[in-house]
Amino acid sequence: MKKPIKIKPLNFSGDFKYAPAPExxxxxxxxxxxxxxxxxxxxxxSSKKYFDTINPSTEKKIASIADANAADVNLAVKAARTAYDKTWSKMPASERGKYLYRIARIIQEKARELAVIESMDGGKPIRESRDIDVPLAAAHFFYYAGWADKLDYAFPGKxxxxxxxxxxxIPWNFPLLMAAWKIAPALACGNTVVLKPAETTPLTALKLAEIFQEAELPPGVVNIITGAxxxxxxxxNHPGIDKIAFTGSTDVGKLIQKAIAGTNKKxxxxxxxxxxxxxxxxAAIDQAVEGIINGIFFNQGHVCCAGSRLFVxxxxxxxxxxxxxxRISTLLVGDPxxxxxxxxxxxxxxxLSKIKSLVNAGIKEGGECWQPECSIPSKGYWFRPTLFMNVAQSHRIVQEEIFGPVLAIQTFRTVEEVIEKANNTPYGLxxxxxxxxxxxIFNVTGKMKAGVVWANTYNKFDPTSPFGGYKESGMGREGGLHGLMPYVKLS
Amino acid sequence: MATKTASKVKAKVKVTAKSAVKSAIKIKPTSANGSTNGHAVTTSRLDVRKTYKIYIDGKFPRTESGRIYPLKDAAGNIIANICRGSRKDLRESIVSNRKAQSGWSSKSAYNRGQILYRIAETLESRKVQFVDILTKQGDTAASAKKEVDSAIDNLVYYAGWCDKYIQVFSSVNPVESSHFNFSYPEPTGVVTVMAPMKQGLLGIVNLIAPMIIGGNVCTVFASEKYPMTAVDFAEVLNASDVPGGVVNIITGLQKEFIGHASSHMDVNAILFSDLDQAQRKLIQENASLNVKRVLDFSKEDMLSPYRILAAQEIKTTWHPVGN
Structure with a gap:
């Protein structure tokens, strides 16, 4: 009789250490x-007020940022209106496109600088801002640049x-990328923009403003106002706004939908x-494990589409x-x-305190919490990658968005069961x-009530690929052909 | 024994009916409830009045509330007692909608298209009835005829879109990584529909056809002025292989429904075309409770696949490519 193979637990606390490799x-x-x-x-x-943007990995101030009040917002909206009436909507579409191409190119040229600033201001690993955020931001401008003079082919019969x-x-999790997702299609379709970046991550949007100057984008076509x-x-609430595009929490999204009730704002x-x-x-288990890790720990779990509920x-x-x-025991938590x-x-x-409070709620509700024994720096805001086992559908950590590196694990037996459980949420992103x-794959992805479904991969993005949610995850799409629709009137 | 009793009863009813006709004829036509109820009065027999009920889950129950409102003609005569539906009716209707949705949307496009076409066929065969009932509720015969014709033609128009709109509005996306990436529309889900006050038949058809052709299911709140048309149209749906729960129709006072239809948490979208500013505002405020899609068709083309697209969600799938 064969002896059962004993699986030795892996030891990661050995002598092998990575040498520092700072950017x-x-x-x-x-x-x-x-x-x-x-x-x-x-x-x-006009408020004369400024606030600090700090580096979350050192808690040190990086720069002072202007706090725009209603009068400043009014100025920005007026500038955008004038630019819309006099310049941007009158310009031949192909010329609009050429400005966007210019912007894409300058982002590529300044890619490394933007990546470094993104990681300093937001805390994300340089590997991610360098390989994902910044290249994708450039790609978005490049993609929508080409649409500017081809809109007649985008909407059949209209x-x-x-x-x-x-x-x-826009939110603080992908500051530059979200700015690109919003600005590129809006400009390509002939609109002008007033953009408000998140108060904790305004720097790359302001660097983008410098890029607009360098690209000689006509004044007022994009205005960037900072504040909370x-x-x-x-x-x-400004009456001069024709369209609101918001990325952020469902709670704030609902407030916005309510605030503009009765207006004609799209x-x-x-x-x-x-x-x-x-x-x-x-499934190919090792590949899936990598994908699950990427699904939840990518960008510290600060991802609206994070795979935060695992069904095995x-x-x-x-x-x-x-x-x-x-695998989690090998992850390095530390200097972005x-x-x-x-x-x-x-x-x-x-x-950080929001993540902590939800994790504590998970423990109180009876979930089994696991974290690796990795070291974390003493200064700055950190949270170890976290797993929750023995959780139920009703638990807060299964129902609520944590927006942090916390994964809730549940099991299932049949396809019908897991689809039922997967769709049992007000969200659907x-x-x-x-x-x-x-x-x-086709069966399950077809039945999931969600706007983006990845098969044997996760957290992949592309400018040609529409992104957006069902149900309380929002409405409208960004990216791809479908991402044009929110920025046009059809007649 | 049983048969004997039955025939006796029948005979009794006949006698009563005859005398009733006589007495009915004596009554002045202006008096209350001198109803023609959609049918011509003849001196030879008493017309059989139709009880107008609501339509939920393929059945015709009375409103749970037991309330009615009188529908009057231009002269002020009551022509029917109409169910004044309640919030409870709405809730039951949404439960039935939700149950029906996945079955309806998973039917093949060809099949759904044929069912829509079947509605048109059934309506065509009941044209006279609908012209008649619209006229009873105050329309001229000419406009009623035009409206019924349009309703039938529009149903045929949307029936034809069933297996085409997905092709028109889908895309294959040339992503950089090794994936087959495609996007296509899927139904939003359960839609509450505030039927316009005017055009009792066409108003409903123009709103629900683009919803159900796209795999959505609806609860319609009928026009207060044309409830009889709405209920008669429910009978058409019922006779056209439209599964129960795909379209429910509730009569009553729209102002009693607007708040609930827009705040119900298991409703995905609310559709209307002729509401005033205050009503639109209320709907949008309530819609924010669960991020409902607010669909205003007042300015949209009547015949357009973009009406279908309005109640669709784009799903994007990343399918792996490899060995």
Whole structure:
């Protein structure tokens, strides 16, 4: 009789250490103080107030940022309106496109600087900002540049015309990329923009403003106003705005939808998520484990489409959990500027306390919490990658968006059961399926109520690929052909 | 025994009916409830009045509330007692909608298209009835005829889109990585529909056809002025192989429904075409409770695949390519 093979637990606390591999910062150019970008110029805020943007991995101040009040918002909207009426909507579409191509090219040229600033300001690993955020931002401008003079082919039977002035509010998790997702299609369709970046991550948007100057984009076509919630509210409620595009939490999205009730403002919302990542017994397990890790720990889990609910088919549950723990034990949590870092800093103190409180709720509700024994720096905001086992559908950590590196694991037996569980959420942004069977992929992805579904991969983005949610995850799409629709009037 | 009793009863009814006709004829036509109920009065027999009920889950129950409102003609005569539906009816209707949705949307496009076409066929065969009932509710015969013709033609128009709109609005996306990436529309789900006050038949058809052709299911709140047409149209749906729960029709006072139809948490979208500013505002405020899609068709082309697209969600799938 054969002896059962004993699986030795892997030991990661040995002598093997990575040498530090920090990305250089000496080449970046940052001002000490940033004012508002209105009508092609940087202007001081009428509030005269500034706030600090800090590096979440060191808690040190990087720069002072202008706090725009309603009067500043008004100036920005007026500049956008004038630019819309006099310049942008009158310009031949092919010329509009050429400006966007220019912007794409300059982003590519300044890619490294932008990546470094992104990681300093937001805390994400340099590997991610360098390989994902910045190249994708450039690609978005390049993609939509080409649409500018081809809109007649995008909407069969209809003539597309611009809407007017778009007010755009973006989150702190992908600051530059979200700015690109919002600005590129809006400009391509002939609209002008007032953009408000998140208060914790305004720097790359302001660097983008400098790029617009360098590209000689006509003044007022894009205006960038910085500030917190009050600035955003002033923008949403400004009567001169024709369209609101918002990416952020479902709670704020609902407030916006309510605030503009009774107006003729158009709106698109890209809100929260609680995505199901489903792994079947016939999946390539090691590949799936990598995908699950990427699905939840990418960008510290600050991803609206993060695969935060893992569903494992019972037969492989033990193996998957063991391999997940092993793999998580090798993840490096620490300095975002280090090229070896897997998990960077949590974006802000507020977000860190939100993650902590939800994790505590998970423990109180009876979930089994597991974290690796990795070291974390003493300064800055950090949270270890976390697994929750023995959780139920009703648990808060299964229902609520955590927006952090926390994965809730549940098991299932049949396809019907897992689809029922996967769809049992008010959200519907994304999902993942891991299986070796193509037929099963089409079956399961077809039944998931979610706007983006990845099969045998996760957290992949592309400018040609539409992104956006069902149900309370929002409405409208960004990216691809379908991403034009929110920025046009059809007649 | 049983037969004997039955025939006796029948005979009794006949006698009563005859005398009733006589007495009915004596009553002045202006008096209350001197109803013609959609049918001509003859001196030879008493017309059989139709009880107008609501339509939920393929059945015709009375409103749970037990309330009615009188529908009057231009002269102020009551022509029917109409169910004044309640919030409870709405809730039951949404439960039935939700149950029906996945079955309806998973039917083949060809099949759904044929069912839509079947509605048109059934309506065509009942044209006289609909012209008659629209006239009873105040339309001229000419406009009623035009409206019924349009309703039938529009149903045929949308029936034809069933297996085409997905082709028109889908895309294969040339992503950089090794994936087959495609996007296509899927139904939003359960849609509450505030039928316009005017055009009792066409108003409903123009709103629901683009919804159900796209795999959505609806609860329609009928026009207060044309409830009889709405209920008669429910009978058409019922006779046209439209599964129960795909379209439910509730009569009553729209102002009692707007709040609930827009705030119900298991409704995905709300559709209307002729509401005033205050009503639109209320709907949008309530819609924010669960990020409902608010669909205003007042300015949309009546015949357009973009009406179908309005209640669709684009799903994008990343399918692996490899060995």
């Amino acid at each position: 250089g910062k000496e080449h970046i150019q940052l001002k000490e103080k940033y004012s508002l970008f209105i009508n092609g110029k940087f202007v001081a805020p 003539k597309a015309s611009p809407i007017g002035v778009a007010g755009q509010i 919630g009050a600035t955003g509210a002033a923008l949403v 709106y698109t919302l890209e809100l929260g998520g609680k995505a199901a990542n489903i792994i079947f017994e016939d 088919q019972e037969g492989v549950a033990k193996e998957v959990v063991r391999k997940l723990k092993d 500027m280090d090229k070896n870092t897997d998990i960077g800093a949590i974006n802000s103190k507020e977000q 994304s999902g993942g399926v891991w299986t070796d069977k193509g037929a099963k």
